[in-house]
Amino acid sequence: MRLFTLFALTVLATGCNGRLADERLQPPPGPAQHGTVMEPPPSLTAVVLPEQGRASFAPALPSGAPPLRVACGTCHATAPERPLPAKPEQLQQFHQGLAFKHGALECASCHSVGQPPRLHLATGEALETSEALKLCAQCHGPQWRDFQRGAHGGMRGYWDASRGPKERIHCVNCHDPHAPRYVGGQPVLPPRDRLLEAHPQEAQP
Amino acid sequence: MTTPNPSRRVALKVLGATLGAGAFARAVAPLTEWTKELSLDAFLQKNYRELDRTELDAVLARHQQAAREKYQRDDIVIEDYRPQEGVEFGYALNLSVCIGCRRCAEACHEENNHDRRTHQSYIRVLEMEQGSFDMSAGRVDYEHAVPAPGKYYMPVQCQQCDNAPCVKVCPVQATWKERDGIVVVDYDWCIGCRYCEAACPYHARRFNWSAPEIPSEEINPNQGYLSNRVRPAGVVEKCTFCLHRTRAGRLPACLEACPTGARVFGNLLDPNSDIRRVLENKRVFVLKEELGTRPRFFYFFDK
Numbered sequence: 001m002r003l004f005t006l007f008a009l010t011v012l013a014t015g016c017n018g019r020l021a022d023e024r025l026q027p028p029p030g031p032a033q034h035g036t037v038m039e040p041p042p043s044l045t046a047v048v049l050p051e052q053g054r055a056s057f058a059p060a061l062p063s064g065a066p067p068l069r070v071a072c073g074t075c076h077a078t079a080p081e082r083p084l085p086a087k088p089e090q091l092q093q094f095h096q097g098l099a100f101k102h103g104a105l106e107c108a109s110c111h112s113v114g115q116p117p118r119l120h121l122a123t124g125e126a127l128e129t130s131e132a133l134k135l136c137a138q139c140h141g142p143q144w145r146d147f148q149r150g151a152h153g154g155m156r157g158y159w160d161a162s163r164g165p166k167e168r169i170h171c172v173n174c175h176d177p178h179a180p181r182y183v184g185g186q187p188v189l190p191p192r193d194r195l196l197e198a199h200p201q202e203a204q205p
Numbered sequence: 206m207t208t209p210n211p212s213r214r215v216a217l218k219v220l221g222a223t224l225g226a227g228a229f230a231r232a233v234a235p236l237t238e239w240t241k242e243l244s245l246d247a248f249l250q251k252n253y254r255e256l257d258r259t260e261l262d263a264v265l266a267r268h269q270q271a272a273r274e275k276y277q278r279d280d281i282v283i284e285d286y287r288p289q290e291g292v293e294f295g296y297a298l299n300l301s302v303c304i305g306c307r308r309c310a311e312a313c314h315e316e317n318n319h320d321r322r323t324h325q326s327y328i329r330v331l332e333m334e335q336g337s338f339d340m341s342a343g344r345v346d347y348e349h350a351v352p353a354p355g356k357y358y359m360p361v362q363c364q365q366c367d368n369a370p371c372v373k374v375c376p377v378q379a380t381w382k383e384r385d386g387i388v389v390v391d392y393d394w395c396i397g398c399r400y401c402e403a404a405c406p407y408h409a410r411r412f413n414w415s416a417p418e419i420p421s422e423e424i425n426p427n428q429g430y431l432s433n434r435v436r437p438a439g440v441v442e443k444c445t446f447c448l449h450r451t452r453a454g455r456l457p458a459c460l461e462a463c464p465t466g467a468r469v470f471g472n473l474l475d476p477n478s479d480i481r482r483v484l485e486n487k488r489v490f491v492l493k494e495e496l497g498t499r500p501r502f503f504y505f506f507d508k
Contacts, residue, residue, distance in 0.1 A: 026452065028291035150479035151299065153466040156456065163454030174464065184304045184351050189311040191345050192324045
């Protein structure tokens with residue numbers, strides 16, 4: 001009799017625990033098979049010509065039009081090499097009106113003359129434009145460190161490296177290298193709370 | 206002598222009969238809500254945690270069929286995403302880089318099939334005064350360009366508390382904490398009493414005053430039973446860390462939408478995960494720690 005009671009209690013106890021939760025768990029994450037995929041930085045392949053101070057040859061843009069993007073090679077594939085100026089204000093013909101707010105750097109701090117135009121590290125080592133991350137990392141160590149561990153910069157994809165890759169973007173997708181402070185913008189999707197509609201004065205102290 | 210007043214006995218009988226009839230009417234009241242749309246299967250459906258595999262499959266198939274018919278979309282798939290062994294989720298948000306653009310709220314709105322008219326979302330972004338931590342003074346309806354000078358921004362969503370007040374107050378056990386730390390709601394079991402909404406110190410639960418209205422072409426067809434399937438009217442819903450994505454190894458929709466990389470998500474049990482590195486190396490805090498809710502959502506500063 002005592003055995004039977006024990007059995008009945010056990011059945012009751014297991015029956016109450018929730019069958020799904022106990023029976024069906026997914027297997028744990030496997031070994032990491034996927035790494036991080038870097039998306040190509042689009043802004044590195046083009047020069048933005050804002051409406052003000054654009055090169056004289058550029059067609060007149062209507063006011064409010066988006067900036068004109070021109071691939072670097074359009075000019076730099078054929079233009080003769082010239083020494084770099086110290087500051088963008090010294091540019092007479094092209095890249096005029098370039099907003100430059102990046103410490104005390106000079107053009108030659110990052111750019112080097114050559115065909116095709118390249119970047120260079122502080123050591124003088126040449127760098128492809130797609131490798132600009134390393135250039136930024138020379139000075140911005142904490143951000144570089146956080147970036148490598150997923151705590152700086154946007155991403156997409158998988159948290160579980162056994163199921164898929166993580167897609168990362170470059171510094172220059174968000175920060176204009178010539179004026180790196182993040183500009184922000186207009187917020188989206190304003191809330192339409194019932195409370196906000198009913199009592200706007202209370203909700204806005 | 207006459208017997209005790211016979212009218213008293215009659216009165217008692219009438220009173221008893223009235224009470225009995227009233228109690229019976231109340232007991233069968235749910236039947237009066239029986240409509241054409243409510244099938245016998247739906248009416249008799251058990252709590253999600255009491256379903257066995259066959260029953261659950263039938264429930265999923267019924268919901269999927271109904272959704273496909275309602276929205277005329279054959280690509281809608283409603284699945285049961287289960288927790289993974291060895292995985293407990295954690296989420297951290299960097300207040301130093303959040304600019305308050307509300308793209309996370311927008312992504313949540315689209316991912317989780319929220320009502321379009323009310324701009325519903327599981328995320329509220331509070332605009333706060335720098336140096337202040339008064340959440341009640343935070344504003345959510347700012348429309349100016351962000352980030353505004355002198356302000357900082359604090360997105361708040363479900364904190365997936367380990368000691369969740371909302372779970373404790375549910376009178377029908379329609380909400381519970383799963384093994385990977387996510388607090389979920391069985392929308393088919395919820396009676397809409399909103400106790401949980403009142404109990405949550407983070408204002409993280411939402412009540413469906415009416416059935417969400419979403420244009421058919423905007424429906425997210427990848428749906429989970431416990432997460433983003435279109436909810437019926439009269440039930441409570443909440444952020445599930447996008448379990449239909451995260452239990453498939455993917456990142457939550459709000460994280461992917463964040464342009465500044467303020468959000469870090471991962472497995473707390475993996476010592477090499479990004480989230481663990483943040484918790485071990487940054488200045489991390491949780492909201493309303495004094496309440497003892499033990500959130501799985503963390504905030505941190507860079508400097």
